[in-house]
Amino acid sequence: MQFTSDNAAAVHPAVWKAMMAADAPDAPYDNDALSRRLDGAFSALFGRECAVLWTATGTAANCLALASLVQPHGAAVCHREAHIEMDEAGAPGFFLHGAKLLLADGASAKVTPQTLAAVVDIIRDDVHQVQPHAISITQASEYGCVYRPDEVAAIAAFAKTRGLGLHMDGARFANAAAHLGCTPAEAAGDVDVLSFGFVKNGGMSAEAIVFFDVEAARAIRYRRKRAGHLQSKGRFMAAQILAMLENDLWLDNARAANAAAAEIAAAAPGRLLHPVEANEVFLTCTAAEREALRGAGFAFYDWGADAARLVTSWDARAEHVGPLAKAIASL
The missing domain is CATH 3.40.640.10 (Type I PLP-dependent aspartate aminotransferase-like (Major domain))
Structure with a gap:
């Protein structure tokens, strides 16, 4: 994912x-x-x-x-x-x-x-x-x-x-x-x-x-x-x-990506490093937590020692975004 x-x-x-x-x-x-x-x-x-x-x-x-x-x-x-x-x-x-x-x-x-x-x-x-x-x-x-x-x-x-x-x-x-x-x-x-x-x-x-x-x-x-x-x-x-x-179409695609990012951000209000205003989510996340997310099938980039960057796209799938939000909320 x-x-x-x-x-x-x-x-x-x-x-x-x-x-x-x-x-x-x-x-x-x-x-x-x-x-x-x-x-x-x-x-x-x-x-x-x-x-x-x-x-x-x-x-x-x-x-x-x-x-x-x-x-x-x-x-x-x-x-x-x-x-x-x-x-x-x-x-x-x-x-x-x-x-x-x-x-x-x-x-x-x-x-x-x-x-x-x-x-x-x-x-x-x-x-x-x-x-x-x-x-x-x-x-x-x-x-x-x-x-x-x-x-x-x-x-x-x-x-x-x-x-x-x-x-x-x-x-x-x-x-x-x-x-x-x-x-x-x-x-x-x-x-x-x-x-x-x-x-x-x-x-x-x-x-x-x-x-x-x-x-x-x-x-x-x-x-x-x-x-x-x-x-x-x-x-x-x-x-x-x-x-x-x-x-x-350029706006419709961007709205879809932004909506997916907003859904993820809503699951991690205490972790956000920056306001989520587009399609990127930066959040605090320990190495162990990142390993757990990757173990569940989610691919993303580390952002320094204790943070992660998650980027959503125009074609973000609900069956991927929803589970990611839940996984972050349960950390």
């Missing part, structure tokens, strides 16, 4: 169906009919003009997005436990040709204007120090906690006062939007570029980079090619994304 990662989930049948439908001759790269629909589809979703590029991985989406904001001699500011710092094997430095990540603090892996200022405002404005060019925030955070629209607005205002770009890592953007119950535009706020995740939410191999500054996307098309991420049969990438957007 799999609770290690939403990356382990099945591909949604609608995505397979869309890819089969796309299996016909069309123009290569991103000149096909489906790829050309992406700008309009996301512009309608966010209620503002967008330029959208597909890519195969969240790492590439984040790093190409940051490349539109950060020069090689500069830096992006992020939480010290952000995915781009902890789980991308130095990819930001590789894609950004040596640009740095500057690390900020904040509860539940969320930054605030105050924690950002503690990093940014001590940097001298001279050529001897790396200058911040952008901020990157994660929606939902590495601990499954969601930025409210007012929190994003405060960070965006801070970024503007410091002349910084703002990127949002939205690997679990759908889960955040589902929790907030607001529009996608409200969940994203006034960011410059959004990495919109689909793979964790029922997609197979496609993520979207959504540029709210349309001109910024032009240069990144060249960088995507140079980085080896311009797939020759791009229609299969676009097909996945469009299938997820149709009839708000």
Whole structure:
């Protein structure tokens, strides 16, 4: 019974169906009919003009997005436990040709204007120090906690006062939007570029980079090619994304994953390390308790010496979630 990662989930049948439908001759790269629909589809979703590029991985989406904001001699500011710092094997430095990540603090892996200022405002404005060019925030955070629209607005205002770009890592953007119950535009706020995740939410191999500054996307098309991420049969990438957007499937899938996480969290109120606002549950759990859960057939990741991380997916099965909740409650 799999609770290690939403990356382990099945591909949604609608995505397979869309890819089969796309299996016909069309123009290569991103000149096909489906790829050309992406700008309009996301512009309608966010209620503002967008330029959208597909890519195969969240790492590439984040790093190409940051490349539109950060020069090689500069830096992006992020939480010290952000995915781009902890789980991308130095990819930001590789894609950004040596640009740095500057690390900020904040509860539940969320930054605030105050924690950002503690990093940014001590940097001298001279050529001897790396200058911040952008901020990157994660929606939902590495601990499954969601930025409210007012929190994003405060960070965006801070970024503007410091002349910084703002990127949002939205690997679990759908889960955040589902929790907030607001529009996608409200969940994203006034960011410059959004990495919109689909793979964790029922997609197979496609993520979207959504540029709210349309001109910024032009240069990144060249960088995507140079980085080896311009797939020759791009229609299969676009097909996945469009299938997820149709009839708000992306939101339905996220709601299902969030509901499963909430059921598990309800069984362990005294163990929760962070609020459960998306599809991740972090709880205190001794080595013996983790062994007992695994012995009962549940797969998950340890999170340090006395904690566990449980991740639910769009296809979480009631006959798995219910027994896990009961097993945790009985520890």
